[in-house]
Amino acid sequence: MFKKILASVGIGAAKVDTVLHTEHLLPGQDFSGEILIKGGDVEQDISGIDLALMTKVKVETEDDGVEYHNFCIDNWHISDSFKLQPGEERALPFNATLPSETPITELPTSNNKCVVWLQTGLNIDMAIDASDKDSLYIYPNDVVKAFISAMDEFGYKMAKADVEKGYLNAGSFNSNSGCYQELEYRPGGFTLFGIKEVELSFVPEQHQTHVLIELDRAFSGDGYKAMTIPHHPDEVAAVESRLRDLLG
CATH class of the missing domain: 2.60.40.640 (Immunoglobulin-like)
Known part of the structure; x- marks a missing residue:
């Protein structure tokens, strides 16, 4: 006993x-x-x-x-x-x-x-x-790696990464797990449109990855851009140019 x-x-x-x-x-x-x-x-x-x-x-x-x-x-x-x-x-x-x-x-x-x-x-x-x-x-998939590489190429440094409780609702897509990840970037110097901070959140699926980008601009406040990148080599290779257009 x-x-x-x-x-x-x-x-x-x-x-x-x-x-x-x-x-x-x-x-x-x-x-x-x-x-x-x-x-x-x-x-x-x-x-x-x-x-x-x-x-x-x-x-x-x-x-x-x-x-x-x-x-x-x-x-x-x-x-x-x-x-x-x-x-x-x-x-x-x-x-x-x-x-x-x-x-x-x-x-x-x-x-x-x-x-x-x-x-x-x-x-x-x-x-x-x-x-x-x-x-x-x-580890990040190819789409996420392409975004990380492009942000580094444009002179942005990842200042913080964490996981938030809740759901992303970007209109064209939603997250489902009850939590979502945020990668917070800050520019290494002057930016053309006064960008102070960029936050990236990803919602991967089997054949594509959704991306929600939050831009914090000094003169116009926060803005959001949503995009979906298919898991195809040509689409992954185009991430840098799409991000360059967005960041100016």
């Missing part, structure tokens, strides 16, 4: 470890791995195993401050209930697909608030959930 009580508060209980075949991924990419479970000192009833894709989102507080909260982008149910014997080891393979709107983490800025991780939980009856966290490294 004493061991069961200890197990119910996480002492001597089951342990879980998720092993991914790769942690380096693109939004929308398939990934796979296995969940390794090892029983503790006593028999335990596992009511299920779940895998959650997590990020941190920026939330504005009532006093105009900012907080960062954990946010679940997607989740997968890996296993139904089973009984785990003392010291028993199990390996559960899985396959899943990252949502296309998964935030990018690998970005050229020192002020990068974007993080993504997988969290694995054992739903142990009458126990504190055993959990395991695994960081993911999410």
Whole structure:
């Protein structure tokens, strides 16, 4: 009985470890791995195993401050209930697909608030959930890379990157995940139309990427431009000229 009580508060209980075949991924990419479970000192009833894709989102507080909260982008149910014997080891393979709107983490800025991780939980009856966290490294697709390269070419530096809670509504497209990423750029010097800041947000899909561009101009305030770039080499190559026309 004493061991069961200890197990119910996480002492001597089951342990879980998720092993991914790769942690380096693109939004929308398939990934796979296995969940390794090892029983503790006593028999335990596992009511299920779940895998959650997590990020941190920026939330504005009532006093105009900012907080960062954990946010679940997607989740997968890996296993139904089973009984785990003392010291028993199990390996559960899985396959899943990252949502296309998964935030990018690998970005050229020192002020990068974007993080993504997988969290694995054992739903142990009458126990504190055993959990395991695994960081993911999410890279931009070709369209996003083309925008980042063009902004650098035009002398704009990425000042900050973070993930906002909420939805983008650009009229011609919408985001769906409940959070969206903002890449904030500032010019390295004088700009023709007094641009003080540019924010880029992307909503990737399988064959195209939507882009919402917010321009903060010194003389006319904020303005928005939405565009959709098909995932075709010619369209990706034209990103620089389209962005040049917009920025002047």
